[in-house]
Amino acid sequence: xxxxxxxxxxxxxxxxxxxxxxxxxxxxxxxxxxxxxxxxxxxxxxxxxxxxxxxxxxxxxxxxxxxxxxxxxxxxxxxxxxxxxxxxxxxxxxxxxxxxxxxxxxxxxxxxxxxxxxxxxxxxxxxxxxxxxxxxxxxxxxxxxxxxxxxxxxxxxxxxxxxxxxxxxxxxxxxxxxxxxxxxxxxxxxxxxxxxxxxxxxxxxxxxxxxxxxxxxxxxxxxxxxxxxxxxxxxxxxxxxxxxxxxxxxxxxxxxxxxxxxxxxxxxxxxxxxxxxxxxxxxxxxxxxxxxxxxxxxxxxxxxxxxxxxxxxxxxxxxxxxxxxxxxxxxxxxxxxxxxxxxxxxxxxxxxxxxxxxxxxxxxxxxxxxxxxxxxxxxxxxxxxxxxxxxxxxxxxxxxxxxxxxxxxxxxxxxxxxxxxxxxxxxxxxxxxxxxxxxxxxxxxxxxxxxxxxxxxxxxxxxxxxxxxxxxxxxxxxxxxxxxxxxxxxxxxxxxxxxxxxxxxxxxxxxxxxxxxxxxxxxxxxxxxxxxxxxxxxxxxxxxxxxxxxxxxxxxxxxxxxxxxxx
Amino acid sequence: xxxxxxxxxxxxxxxxxxxxxxxxxxxxxxxxxxxxxxxxxxxxxxxxxxxxxxxxxxxxxxxxxxxxxxxxx
Numbered sequence: 001x002x003x004x005x006x007x008x009x010x011x012x013x014x015x016x017x018x019x020x021x022x023x024x025x026x027x028x029x030x031x032x033x034x035x036x037x038x039x040x041x042x043x044x045x046x047x048x049x050x051x052x053x054x055x056x057x058x059x060x061x062x063x064x065x066x067x068x069x070x071x072x073x074x075x076x077x078x079x080x081x082x083x084x085x086x087x088x089x090x091x092x093x094x095x096x097x098x099x100x101x102x103x104x105x106x107x108x109x110x111x112x113x114x115x116x117x118x119x120x121x122x123x124x125x126x127x128x129x130x131x132x133x134x135x136x137x138x139x140x141x142x143x144x145x146x147x148x149x150x151x152x153x154x155x156x157x158x159x160x161x162x163x164x165x166x167x168x169x170x171x172x173x174x175x176x177x178x179x180x181x182x183x184x185x186x187x188x189x190x191x192x193x194x195x196x197x198x199x200x201x202x203x204x205x206x207x208x209x210x211x212x213x214x215x216x217x218x219x220x221x222x223x224x225x226x227x228x229x230x231x232x233x234x235x236x237x238x239x240x241x242x243x244x245x246x247x248x249x250x251x252x253x254x255x256x257x258x259x260x261x262x263x264x265x266x267x268x269x270x271x272x273x274x275x276x277x278x279x280x281x282x283x284x285x286x287x288x289x290x291x292x293x294x295x296x297x298x299x300x301x302x303x304x305x306x307x308x309x310x311x312x313x314x315x316x317x318x319x320x321x322x323x324x325x326x327x328x329x330x331x332x333x334x335x336x337x338x339x340x341x342x343x344x345x346x347x348x349x350x351x352x353x354x355x356x357x358x359x360x361x362x363x364x365x366x367x368x369x370x371x372x373x374x375x376x377x378x379x380x381x382x383x384x385x386x387x388x389x390x391x392x393x394x395x396x397x398x399x400x401x402x403x404x405x406x407x408x409x410x411x412x413x414x415x416x417x418x419x420x421x422x423x424x425x426x427x428x429x430x431x432x433x434x435x436x437x438x439x440x441x442x443x444x445x446x447x448x449x450x451x452x453x454x455x456x457x458x459x460x461x462x463x464x465x466x467x468x469x470x471x472x473x474x475x476x477x478x479x480x481x482x483x484x485x486x487x488x489x490x491x492x493x494x495x496x497x498x499x500x501x502x503x504x505x506x507x508x509x510x511x512x513x514x515x516x517x518x519x520x521x522x523x524x525x526x527x528x529x530x531x532x533x534x535x536x537x538x539x540x541x542x543x544x545x546x547x548x549x550x551x552x553x554x555x556x557x558x559x560x561x562x563x564x565x566x567x
Numbered sequence: 568x569x570x571x572x573x574x575x576x577x578x579x580x581x582x583x584x585x586x587x588x589x590x591x592x593x594x595x596x597x598x599x600x601x602x603x604x605x606x607x608x609x610x611x612x613x614x615x616x617x618x619x620x621x622x623x624x625x626x627x628x629x630x631x632x633x634x635x636x637x638x639x640x
Contacts, residue, residue: 019594023587030583037574059576191576198580202587206618210609315608347607349594350615353587 012163013336014343020352027199027356028176031192031363035180038188045392048185048399049375050117051280059194060286061293064277065301066193067368069200074305074361075157078341079334081309082320084247085225085233086566087240088309089302094260097559099268100295101552103278104288107269109536110446111279112287113528118279118372119272119442120380126445126529127456129384134460135441136380138434139272140373144406147369148413154362155414161339162355170414173359177367178407181374182400186280189371193277196360197297203357204304207338210345211311224314233313236566243487243494250494251487258497262504266439273372285539288548295555299562308341316340366410373406374399429471429496436500437463440507448515449523449530455515463507470499574635581629588622595619 016024042048055063080088116122120139124132155169180188215221222234232239232246239245240252268274268291281287312320318332320340326333332340342354378399383390390398441460444451473480474495482488485498526533539547595615602610 017594019590023590026586026590027583030579034579191579194576195580195583199583199587202584202622206614210612210614213612214609344608345614347594347598347603347610347615349591350618353591356587 013161013332013339014351014355016162016352016355017348019349020355023349023352024356024359027360028172031180031195032176034191034195035183035188038184038191041187042183042185043393043396045395045399047187048396049379051185051187051190053280054282055190055277055280055286055290056282057286057289057293059190060277060281060290062197062297063190063193063280064274064290065294065297066197066200066364067274067277069197069301069361069364073365074200074204074358075153075335075338077305078309078312078338079320079336081306082312082337083309083334085229085313086236086306086310087246087248087250089236089306089566090255090259091264092298092302092306093559093562094255095264096268096298097295097555098260099264100291100298101556102265103269103275104291104295104548105552107442107446108278108287108291109284110529110531110534111275112281112284113534113536115528116279117379118376119270119275119438120376122442122529123445123456124380124384126526127441127451128453131441131453131457131460132380132384134457134464135434135438136376136384138464140376140381142434143273143369143373143376144409145413147366147373147406147410149417150362150365150369151410152414152417154359154366157335157339157358157362160336161358166418170411173363174366174407174411174414177363177370178404181367181370182403185396185399186276186371186375189367190277190280192367193364196364199353199360200357200364201304203353203355203360204308204338206350207341207345207354208303208307208311211308211315211341215311215314221311221314225310229313233310234566236563238567243489248493249487249489249491250497254485254490254494254497258494258501262436262439262500263497265443266435266500266504270438270442271435272376273368276372276375277368284537285542285546285548289551292548292551292555296551296558299555299559305338309337312337312341315344370403370406370410374403377402377406433464433467433471433503436504437467437507440504441511444508444511444515445530447531449526449532450515450520451511452515452518452520454518455511455513458514459507459509459511462510463503466506467499467503470502575633577629578633578635581626581631581633583626584622585626585630588619588624588626590619591615592619592623 041052046052077088077091111122114122114125116125118136120132120136123135151170151174154173155166158164158169159166180192184191212218212221215224222231225231225233230247237252240250240255243249243251243254278287278290281290320326320332320334320337321329323333323335325331338358342351346354378395382398382402383395437460440463441456444459445456470484474484479488481490481495484502485495487494490498523533528534544550592615595613598615599613
């Protein structure tokens, strides 16, 4: 796709009325107003970077989830559901729920008790400066790049759906995010994420409701999908016995061990973009409840993302295609499922709210990236490596400046992606290089007191290196896919699953071996950081209904039932 | 404690739902009397009217319950 296409490209999908535009403009005004209102509460480092550590479990939990609802999330997974069927729901259920509950019950106490301000900050406390430097530099780089990709995706959607100028979309949305995050810091980002979360539901919930009415209910929908596509599209597990018997080309081991055990645990427990929201909780119980509340809502997100994709298979009169085919034929691509369904059911007013929901999703993801980048840059790179003696006020000023710079770099990335679209594939691969090994390092750091600083660093480096090596191997020799992904039929997603699994194993093995060969830290230095030498406060003072483990059990039970129902 | 100051985040959300709900409800009622030439699918269900009404009601309830000065949030 060329820049010229973006400027003069396809016909727009929907036409907005005056009331739709008023709703969209009101949204921008409100998020900016929140930023200006919270400016007075962002004067210290603790306020600006950690939101004063005073968020309730509900606010931290909804923000934790909202930061994840970025552009690729809403549009991409609705398109994936059209393309692969209900298998896409794995990324919301086994690919999220167990990890979120594990974060809440097992890992959160160490993050919270250590009083770290970031995940790289925890690595510094546990393994030393070298591990922090490696993790923070890679995280900062990947975060601004991902933010740029999100920005580009959003502008592209607004161009295709509304016919808006792509440059205008990029600059208005990015400057809005820059203003409200630079003014109010993490607190402003969190408040807006909660607002955006509510708007996403308010704007998107009508699509599955009206879609099910049109399709005649779930049973009738399944019959129509079986007729239009395949009966396999509505089964979650029963087609995963062989990678050649399901639309995604993946085996159940890839879903369970690659996605469920490694990628999701890596993302939900060590990606600072989401963990930062939970660290802002007012106390340990709120910090443990936040991911559980997030998990409860995460289980419901397929209703507004996956179900519209499935409904489109049944009710849309046109067939959607891949991006390249859609551009060549002038048709619609998989990624346009959500706007197409929106235009199908929503008239004036509702359409504006639906488009606002999409914009809110994009902006919450962007703000999440920017605020996480700002904290890691200021605390883990600037203060740790460049200026160790600045005042708190100086670091807040640096935080505000780095917010603006981070957004500008993201804008630059968006234009880079526009001209060299293949960069998007590479950056997403790059992002995956760091998540799985980092999870191995943090997990061993928290649960194994014998893990040493040298073990942590070399394990992280070896895991990341092996992941990059496997990726390059398949690029140079595509036949290597059968070794990396255990199947020559594997698609990109399946390859990512297995690459994550192997790199995690490499990280853990190297960490264990090097640790056993090197001197461990004395236990006195591990207090508050590692299981076995840290006293974790009990919640005996509250009733069962207020205890995290009780709600984790409830969410876990619903998760199991959902997987059985849609087996 | 209100994690942010005198105004609760839930009040902001109430404002958002109330304004959006009223705009959608208004647009839905207008279309009841002046139906569009090219109606959306399931237009006869008048989703804008009842969905706008629901958002308005929830928004108003949040605005009242979490109004600044009531100490909730």
